Amino acid sequence: MRYEWMDAYLLKKRGVTKDYQPVWNWIRYHVGGKMFAAICLDQEKRPYYINLKLEPVKGEVFRSRYEDVLPGYYSDKINWNSIRPDGEVPDDLMKDMLDESYRLVMEGFSRKRQREILGITCCGTECYTCSCYGSICGGCNELSGKVFHAPKGKACPIYRCAVYKKYRTSCAGCEDLPCEIWRTTKNPELDEAEFEADIRQRMENLKRAYEDGI
Ligand code: SF4
Ligand code: SF4
Structure with a gap:
């Protein structure tokens, strides 16, 4: 063929x-x-x-x-x-x-299911590569953003904005990306250079997912 x-x-x-x-x-x-x-x-x-x-x-x-x-x-x-x-x-x-x-x-799938299938969160993180996944954390998609590092009982600010406020599947395609919310949700374990690299990687993950249709 x-x-x-x-x-x-x-x-x-x-x-x-x-x-x-x-x-x-x-x-x-x-x-x-x-x-x-x-x-x-x-x-x-x-x-x-x-x-x-x-x-x-x-x-x-x-x-x-x-x-x-x-x-x-x-x-x-x-x-x-x-x-x-x-x-x-x-x-x-x-x-x-x-x-x-x-x-x-x-x-044909819900937006949440799309993210689960693609193995990506709305902020571009791949939870299955995280050491917390399956131990202290069930994953962002599975918990609808209410992960342990989010404010108690609430979804994390990125999830709240992308999914509940903007009705998006993820931050992919958002014209404000990477916005102030991304900047203020820094993993405290990362230094500034690592955080910038993490943002670039997550944006790249989202770009690929966006091209694949989410
Ligand atoms: S801590 Fe939880 S939500 Fe965050 S990347 Fe790891 S598994 Fe995903
Ligand atoms: S403003 Fe855009 S990039 Fe920022 S959290 Fe909301 S959807 Fe994501």
């Missing part, structure tokens, strides 16, 4: 898992337990369709423009599309379509 990059491209996205469904002979890609793309194989294990989701209107447009884009094989034919793996659909467009499929499935 011409899209040899596809497997690595999809597995690089946050929260993506892959399995093989032997009855259907499909390689499936999931996010949060929901499939967003599949490679349908023939008896010789050669790909004959790539299934993905598109906005129905967009699907119609691509089906009329490319004869290699067809209504979803063995799927809901309004939302799902099948792409011939050796057809004329350009690689860049194929990447855009896979991105859209991932985004559409992610959008």
